[in-house]
Amino acid sequence: MPDGWNYRRGERESPRSPFDLIEEFERLDADVDVLRLYQDGITNIIFIGRLWPLWRGGYDLLETFAHYHHRFNLRSRLYLVLPEAPRRSGESTELRRAIDQAQLTDVCTWTVAVTAAQLKAYYLITHAFLCVSQYPDVTDYLVLALYHRTPIVAWATAPVRQLLGEDALAWDEFNSALLAQSLRQCVEDHRVTEYLRQRQQARFDALLASVQNPGSPERDQR
Amino acid sequence: VKVALIVQRYGPEVVGGSESLARHYAQSLARSCTVDVLTSCALDHVTWRNHFAPGVSPDGSVTVRRFPVDCERGAYWFDQLGRMLTGPTTVEDFLRYPQCKQAAADRVNDWPYALQRETVRRQGPYSSALLAYLREHRTAYDAFLFCTYLYPTTYFGMQCVPRERILFCPTLHDEPMAYLPIYREVFQRPRFTIFLSEAEQALAQRLFDMHGETEVIGMALLPSPPVVEVPPQTPGEYVLNAGRQEPAKGTEEMIWTFLAFKEQHPSELKLVLIGKEVYPMPRHPDVLPLGFVSEAEKFALMRRARAFIHPSAFESFAIVLLESFQTGTPALVNGHCAPLVEHCSRSKAGFAYVDRAEFIALLWELTTNAPLRDAMGKAGQEYVRERFSPEVVGRKLERAVRAVATAPDRSHRPHVVRPQRSLS
Numbered sequence: 017m018p019d020g021w022n023y024r025r026g027e028r029e030s031p032r033s034p035f036d037l038i039e040e041f042e043r044l045d046a047d048v049d050v051l052r053l054y055q056d057g058i059t060n061i062i063f064i065g066r067l068w069p070l071w072r073g074g075y076d077l078l079e080t081f082a083h084y085h086h087r088f089n090l091r092s093r094l095y096l097v098l099p100e101a102p103r104r105s106g107e108s109t110e111l112r113r114a115i116d117q118a119q120l121t122d123v124c125t126w127t128v129a130v131t132a133a134q135l136k137a138y139y140l141i142t143h144a145f146l147c148v149s150q151y152p153d154v155t156d157y158l159v160l161a162l163y164h165r166t167p168i169v170a171w172a173t174a175p176v177r178q179l180l181g182e183d184a185l186a187w188d189e190f191n192s193a194l195l196a197q198s199l200r201q202c203v204e205d206h207r208v209t210e211y212l213r214q215r216q217q218a219r220f221d222a223l224l225a226s227v228q229n230p231g232s233p234e235r236d237q238r
Numbered sequence: 239v240k241v242a243l244i245v246q247r248y249g250p251e252v253v254g255g256s257e258s259l260a261r262h263y264a265q266s267l268a269r270s271c272t273v274d275v276l277t278s279c280a281l282d283h284v285t286w287r288n289h290f291a292p293g294v295s296p297d298g299s300v301t302v303r304r305f306p307v308d309c310e311r312g313a314y315w316f317d318q319l320g321r322m323l324t325g326p327t328t329v330e331d332f333l334r335y336p337q338c339k340q341a342a343a344d345r346v347n348d349w350p351y352a353l354q355r356e357t358v359r360r361q362g363p364y365s366s367a368l369l370a371y372l373r374e375h376r377t378a379y380d381a382f383l384f385c386t387y388l389y390p391t392t393y394f395g396m397q398c399v400p401r402e403r404i405l406f407c408p409t410l411h412d413e414p415m416a417y418l419p420i421y422r423e424v425f426q427r428p429r430f431t432i433f434l435s436e437a438e439q440a441l442a443q444r445l446f447d448m449h450g451e452t453e454v455i456g457m458a459l460l461p462s463p464p465v466v467e468v469p470p471q472t473p474g475e476y477v478l479n480a481g482r483q484e485p486a487k488g489t490e491e492m493i494w495t496f497l498a499f500k501e502q503h504p505s506e507l508k509l510v511l512i513g514k515e516v517y518p519m520p521r522h523p524d525v526l527p528l529g530f531v532s533e534a535e536k537f538a539l540m541r542r543a544r545a546f547i548h549p550s551a552f553e554s555f556a557i558v559l560l561e562s563f564q565t566g567t568p569a570l571v572n573g574h575c576a577p578l579v580e581h582c583s584r585s586k587a588g589f590a591y592v593d594r595a596e597f598i599a600l601l602w603e604l605t606t607n608a609p610l611r612d613a614m615g616k617a618g619q620e621y622v623r624e625r626f627s628p629e630v631v632g633r634k635l636e637r638a639v640r641a642v643a644t645a646p647d648r649s650h651r652p653h654v655v656r657p658q659r660s661l662s
Contacts, residue, residue, distance in 0.1 A: 042366075045314040046356065055322055057348065140353040164352035213351055 034159040050137035059092040065154035082118040083196035096126035162220040183215040248277040286363035305368035333574040354420035372398035380643035434555035437576035458631035478543035484516040488549030563618030587618030
């Protein structure tokens, strides 16, 4: 999680559960610069998690968003919030080149080393969380998305499926067109948004109960 | 029947319309039910700073349970979230122009749910202890009466209890906050919703696709206290305003308009203000702020006033307006506030103005035409007697509580919030 990362070494200093951060979020004021900048009526899609060294996920993510942006919603943008700074000089260049190639130069921004206040602000301004990642630790950020009731559209790798179950628009196969269409559904169709929000709320509540009462029926169901 | 009444602040020291209503409902219900009031430790509605000690205390036959507020309201809400909500629109423009209302609705329509939730939560008073108590005691009460739609005590509190047991008194105003789509949940969840006026009910139907039963119940007015002398500094001829003095209540605009009236019609007439000066108001020899006065003095001042002025645009009931009717004093009210206009047009005991010129013309009529004033005064007294006697209101309120308390438990059914409707 952002505050637990040593950005110089690129590793976790002290493991923090997402529930620790949720407690902090409840007290914390969101970063006002982020809030002010992105309340302009444009649909904000977010990805938070690792992209390297398994860079393939980055291409998949950009391909999905490019599909959504160019076909369905030109008034949209993608934020990549990356907890790890690139360790090799070539990594950020590669990311920039991939963004340019997908013709997303003006609508895709990426940032590293965000503070908890900034991270909270990103969640607050987000209309959907797009998760295309092979890293299991992306589930920490998905828990935060569940807490914020942010609609999740995901490529369901095993840990993602285990976390979300059937309570998000999660697909077992990677298919950028399908994921883009799912994004469109959950952003444009208020019935879908509402349905997802209620399912995700129930999911989060069950998850929280299982953390607070290990051995409870909710935990066993998971 | 065991009732929990949930309200943002509570107590005789608390000044506020919806809080007075909540206390009145609690005491009225306590005659036939066991009533617990669940509230915060706050006294000040600006900061929600903890003032009262947490714990249990009595208020007559009502049990009050107070819970600490998690964090105070400060610059984060006032300068950021609140400003994002209202945008560049001023209160006057919002009230005057339908396009500004539409713009307010459009601005927040696509706000992510998380941002809306944060806005409600940080508006305060948010008390995690109160919510934990509600979750823990969700089956211990036959009915949960939530007062005021605006605050997290209601929005988050309703999610902690079975919706079949929810009774709701929204005290809804036509204000920018009401256009946050998140409030659809609040209006669609209750089993029974109590409105204070037909205008409030119509606004709720327009903004939210409501479920459940509704009824206009209002609030009972107690008989006027025994007649006492007015405070010694009271002038001979005056018009009166009572309540919190702050821009949101239209006090400042009223003062400037009254001074414009005095320029056109020089006389000995003064404007007397009673109540808390929340924000500093303009000073002038023709404007006399008397601060807090006793209930009996308030009624004495009302009785002797030439007219009562209610300049607020954000009211769902307006107790002080009806109290002035009760004393036989006619009123001049803000015509942008539908419930105030409703009281005046139904009672024929008041005039509504929408701009400065109308204010001046109508105030001139009220202060110079004694027969008209007397006729309007009598009409106002009759209106209050017929509609807002303790017996009439108490009966309706008790019926609403019993409808909820005896409703079959269907909490196993999933609750689906209907999608939003366009304003048009």
